[in-house]
Amino acid sequence: MVTTAPYGAWTSPVDARTVAAHDGRPAFVGMVGDEVWWTEPRPAEGGRRTLVRRRPDGAGESVLPAPWNVRSRVLEYGGQPWAGTDTAEGPLIVFSNFDDQRLYACTPDGDPAPRPLTPHSAVGGGLRWVDPVLRCDLGEVWCVLEEFTGERPTEVRRVLAAVPLDGSAAEDRSRVRELSDDRHRFVTGPRLSPDGRRAAWIAWDHPRMPWDGTLAMVARITAEGTFEDVRPLVGDLGSAAPGGGADGESVAQVEWAADGSLLFVSDLSGWWELQRIDPDAPADGVVASRALCPARQEEFGGPLWNVGQRWFLPLDDGTLAVIHGRGSTALGILDPVTGELVDAAGPWTEWTPTLAVHGSRVLGIAAGPHSSYELVELDTRTGHARVLACRHVDVLDPAYHPRPRSRTFTGPHGRDIHAHIHPPHNPDHVAPDGELPPYVVWAHGGPTGRAPLVLDLEIAYFTSRGIGVAEVNYGGSTGYGREYRERLRGRWGVVDVEDCAAVARALAEEGSADRARLAIRGGSAGGWTAAASLTSTDLYACGTISYPVLDLTGWATGGTHDFESQYLESLIGPFAEVPDRYRERSPLHHADRIAAPFLLLQGLDDVICPPAQCERFLAAVAGRGVPHAYLPFAGEGHGFRRAETLVRAVEAELALYVQTFGLTRSDVPALELRG
Template identity: 50%
Template sequence: MVKIAPYGTWTSPIGAADAAAAGGGPQWVDLHDGRPWWAEGRPAEGGRVALVRDGQDLLPPPWNVRNRVHEYGGRPWVVLDTPDGTRVAFTHWDDQRVHVFDPDAPVPEPVPITPAPERHHGVRYADLAAGPGGTEVWCVRETVTGDARTDVRRDLVAIPLDGSPIRVLAASHHFLSGPKPSPDGTRLAWIGWDHPNMPWDGTELCVARVGEDTHRVVAGGPAEAVCQVEWDGDDLLALTDPQGWWNLFRISPDGTSTNLAPVAQELGGPMWRLGHRWFATIAPGRYAVLRSGTPAVLDEAAGTVVDLDVDLPLWQSQLAVHEGVLVSSAAGPLDEGTVVSYDLGAGVLTRHTTPADPAERAYLPVPEERVFAGPDGDVPAYVYPPRNPDFTGPADERPPYVVHVHGGPTGRSAPVLDVDIAYFTSRGIGVVSVNYGGSTGYGRVFRERLREQWGVVDVNDCAAVAQALADEGTADGARLGIRGGSAGGWTSAASMTSVKTYRCGMVAFPILDLAGWTGTGGETHDFESRYVEGLVGPWPAARDRYVDRSPANRVDRLAGPVLLLQGLEDEICPPEQADRFVAALDGTGVPHAYLTFEGEQHGFRKAASIIAALEAELSFYGQVFGFTPPGVPVLPLRD
């Protein structure tokens, strides 16, 4: 029998521990000899990343297949067909060195093939690929050159498996993607870019002969962003966006560039981490691609892109193909990410992992895709109403709603199962996930709505969506909140200090002081140290804009209580900013809480941290919105 109970007080089988268990998932999926391989986050094992082949772990703890290049990390492993048999090279988090082992040995015995750095994590490697002949690992090397967070140098290197000295292949730009050897091993291709550009602003596709110092730029530029490149004989295949959409181009040796299937849709994405693969070759002239995340086949002769008929519609940019079988990680509205293979000839999808199902599907929210009117144009969003088969709210009550702000800000929300969201919706709290101006998936024009408007367009778009839900009676307009982490934490804090739409905000590992988040401010890492110049304006010429928009300078304008969550080892959004914000907030009379987590970097990977953060957030909403959520500790608030 369905019970009538106030929103927020419903009991649910979806616990914070279920959300923690879902906090890992597969990543860096690949194929070798027809068998799927992947890395997998393990929150229950302290957040380590395991390496898996065909469902079997290859390395026991404490091996942690992860690196910190750009602080976000890049592709951390590669399988090599060497003269001595199959070997695996990978980066280990603890020392950041490249190690090699035999995956078929009874007991794996990884051996380092890069020297120990002079300082902790002083040299890092990412975007690992097999060099010609399988005797070397080709990758990006990142070297710390000083004490500032921006003191970093990068180059492309070849690492011999036999321990011989490392060779530098190229060092064309401040930022580089991993080198791709040509089929004959005589040339290499890579993507490079320099400050103040981010990789979705403008990059250059470079080609050079192995052993030569000079290179040639064959695509890209200051307003064109190449995001993936592969060889096809003497030609290059590249995802790039000269017309404003990431499409697949063929680039001939003479530099002629041809769009293989022009579509006003994104077939690529933002290069937040090195090693993404949005396309893979099925056969000459046929390519697996992702159309805004949906798997499709591009036919070069016909100039068409045709979606695949699969029941998991959103795939990650980890495509690999072997003998007509496509693999990746895929998810859907009611399914977490799982490793899948798809037989392109038979049309059969096989799941290789079984994600933990936190509850029956009846407790999971079903996203409603909607488009709202914003001050600068349409705002896409996914609405997740409360859903629990055991409860309904009183007829005279509207549910509280929380706006979820994705990170980036050059990122996006997608309609796939997020157990964090289900944790709230199954208890009677609605969530709406907003793709505000600046989000990816809608072309360069939409993405650049945010240029010099961060803290304005994102704030206004989120507020417009929240207000529309209240005006139509979907949400209780007096019980609206906002939540986000990283850049989403910025928008949450900026919203709480500039509009009166929300009663409260959850702010996780945020940017709070724009001036500190510049290269000269010293409070962020090298990769994003000039990101804000495109988002806010040139520094220091636009200093007043930096000061005026920063939540750190607007604590006196807070619209209501805030909960801050912060990892103490975060190098992207270090704790200094949250520390200062809370110090300014103490004694103001505004209820707030500040939880810090030892051993966590940017985003929480440990099960205990994820559980504590979610339960604190639920208690926080209960205290602000006026309900008592059962079964969670009461979060102490201070003023």
């Protein structure tokens, strides 16, 4: 029976524990022989990630028991944390363990106990490893080494390094062989040519972020496994000269084709396009390279937040598996000769940048509006795609799932703003005639990120209770070309705030949302947008701010990790030239303007957005009579992973809306708001 009840008061089967239990997704898929391996989250086990294998007979098992945590901290955001190969004794696996950041090796079918390959370091953040490539012919694993040289987060160097597989470097740093020098601040792991004689990788330097400008580096590999003739081939070649280039070129991925040519993704045209180049070409690769699928005005790559992301891989028959799209992504097979591109059929609208190939098989991870992230296999011979593992299971009646629609709104100066709108939806309830629903604007992180249109039980938690959600892909988001991405350049805290407000106002003006019951929420860069919105507009009745940036000056002067330590040079402007802009934009320095109630959520182990910023913000708000709550979480870093944290966070957010919007609910734990 359908019951009439006010928006926000609807009863729902989507509880916080269900949301927490299904948080996270599989990642970093790979092949070991003819077995499929990947990592999976375990929210109930302290938020660790385990390594899972699927045997040819379909049996799946977790390889590493607690407390092993397969996750790298390189750049703090990590990346590809494991590699494996098939040997006479069964699989040989090398992985990075989160707690101590050492590399370990294990042979699950022999002695399964992991053995360390790399040493500890007491200096700063120690030694960290990511994006490994096994070289059993040399008895080594090649990967990125991130080595701290001092206590400050910016006292760090990164090189390509070779680690002995015999464990001789476990107590002896000198046994680690460095393959590259540290002329570049950032590098990805090496990609080896089919004949093993060349290596290619990506490098970049401050103040550029990898989506601003990178270099594709190449080198010859000697018989002894050393690099020679190291040089940039394509990419942001101007940045290699003093002063850098005026216009950047972002190369997001490199791979070798079977014929020895180098495949890469470049955004020189304004879109990340797939190209090919002869590695012996002179270093003016713009002329020598050739686009393989030109003029589509969509992305074949993305922002390199995690080292080792893959948007494409070559297949044995010369075709390429590619992840591509505009605002959403599809898995396709590209013929690089004809440019013909055929997409896999299926319900998936978002493919994560992780791929593996084996013969005619392509493995990827995908989700859709009605399914969570699944491990999908595409058989390129038949064109048939099937779910291989992590199959979506409806843990509640799909009738309670959100019913989203993607829309394009008009923002200031007539600019387009892309968003996913999730209206309140519950088959058991309708609202009284004439009532408009409350809406929460979700600002994604990054800010160089994007909210995908996929099933999210956290969204269902709110929509099934009668609270709408608007996910805004504000200017600066990826997936819509470089021009859209660079709208935020110098205007962070302006464009993102304006775009979120434009969507919220449009929903109210068209009669889809209650103008008096609008809220905003976000984490990380989205937390910044939420805080900046509350201190610069009176549009929102309240807001939820999670692990945010609040003080730009502090962030730009040693208050964050190395990777993003100069990100504000492009988002805000050169600190040396516009220091007043940093203060002017910071929510910390406008705490006197905030009037709406807010909830502040923070991990106490966060080194990207440290809790000190929250503490200074709270001190600035104290005594001003603004209702607020602060929930710090021990053992959590940048983004929450533990089930108990996720439960508390989502229930506290609902409790904020209950109090602010005047909702009547008896199933929400108390949240004390202090003035």
